[in-house]
Amino acid sequence: MEALELLTRRLRLRTPQIDDADAIQSIVADPRVALTTASIPHPYPEGGAKGFVLHVRGVASRERRNLVMTLRESDELIGMVGYQTKELEAELAYMVSPTHWGLGYASEACKEIVAHIFNATEAKAVIARAMTENKASEAVLSKAGLRWQSEMPVELPIRSGTFLTSFWRLDREDFLG
Numbered sequence: 180m181e182a183l184e185l186l187t188r189r190l191r192l193r194t195p196q197i198d199d200a201d202a203i204q205s206i207v208a209d210p211r212v213a214l215t216t217a218s219i220p221h222p223y224p225e226g227g228a229k230g231f232v233l234h235v236r237g238v239a240s241r242e243r244r245n246l247v248m249t250l251r252e253s254d255e256l257i258g259m260v261g262y263q264t265k266e267l268e269a270e271l272a273y274m275v276s277p278t279h280w281g282l283g284y285a286s287e288a289c290k291e292i293v294a295h296i297f298n299a300t301e302a303k304a305v306i307a308r309a310m311t312e313n314k315a316s317e318a319v320l321s322k323a324g325l326r327w328q329s330e331m332p333v334e335l336p337i338r339s340g341t342f343l344t345s346f347w348r349l350d351r352e353d354f355l356g
């Protein structure tokens with residue numbers, strides 16, 4: 180699959196390279212990042228990000244992308260954003276290094292990814308879920324144009340618990356307005 184690069188005002192979103200693995204490792208190994216996600220193991224295995232980069236490069240397709248977020252100004256890798264499509268619904272995932280939280284980067288990246296999904300894929304909706312205690316994540320989804328649908332407890336074996344989770348959605352018709 181061809182590499183992808185999307186530009187926003189402050190960010191470059193691009194296909195990860197193997198050289199990105201150390202920077203990714205230090206972000207995903209941080210419990211402040213891992214513990215509010217439904218997918219990042221904690222503790223994160225030593226060297227795990229290398230395998231992750233190879234994996235996401237291998238599975239990349241129009242329906243599935245995992246991109247690194249770098250600052251256009253300095254090239255620093257500050258997070259990741261991506262989506263995976265099932266039955267024409269593209270589910271968002273995102274994380275930002277805690278040293279860069281609260282600066283609007285996740286919202287900027289997610290808005291761009293939502294536009295990419297509707298412009299470049301056949302998806303009929305963008306969906307996402309967040310732990311309701313993760314207010315920053317809920318704010319990101321709202322700023323990216325998704326709307327709250329419902330909430331319910333979800334069991335997450337990877338987090339060894341059950342978490343009240345909110346479900347979010349933006350349909351193609353509503354994106355096009």
Ligand SMILES: CC(C)(COP(=O)(O)OP(=O)(O)OC[C@H]1O[C@@H](n2cnc3c(N)ncnc32)[C@H](O)[C@@H]1OP(=O)(O)O)[C@@H](O)C(=O)NCCC(=O)NCCS
Nearest residue numbers: 212215273274275280281282283284285286314315316318
């Ligand atoms: C969720 C996450 C990606 C947000 O990244 P970020 O770049 O800091 O997000 P942004 O700066 O774009 O927006 C955060 C918004 O949340 C708001 N926010 C932060 N903490 C909040 C809180 N406790 N209550 C209410 N709002 C809060 C901020 O004020 C901001 O909104 P504003 O710009 O209107 O002020 C980041 O915290 C993260 O990586 N967390 C760990 C991984 C994760 O949880 N990923 C999502 C899984 S669903």
